[in-house]
Amino acid sequence: MSASELNKIVDFWIQSSDQDYKTMTDLLVTKNFHWSLFMGHLVIEKLLKAHFSKINGGYPPMLHDLRRLAELGGLKLDHDQRINLDTITRFNINARYDNYKQSFYKLCSEEFTTEWISKIDQTREWIKNLL
Secondary structure, X not given: OOHHHHHHHHHHHHHHHHHHHHHHHHHHHOOOHHXXXXXXXXXXXXXXXXXXXXXXXXXXXXXXXXXXXXXXXXXXXXXXXXXXXXXXHOOXXXXXXXXXXXXXHHHOOHHHHHHHHHHHHHHHHHHHHHO
């Protein structure tokens, strides 16, 4: 793969993540908390895929597990980063069963959501600094 092709792949993931970040913040403002957190998961997933592509020189795997993506991208994670990535991975609710979705919706209070959006922001900045 040429450097130009690789840059296009990395840029695609970064730009897509940035678009999802705007959606995440818009959903937070409108108090659609569970969807805001779902988009936050996508923000981080796409940045990790950009990082994976940059480091490994190819397309990222079709995974949604954020810790696994980080590890495959060669990131050394501390305990807090592992916990945060594992928790944010749980916000990927699209394929979950209805009973899981209902319990997740109840969990997504304004306080819980703003706390985790803050952690998503911090994680986003950390990964972007690596890119």
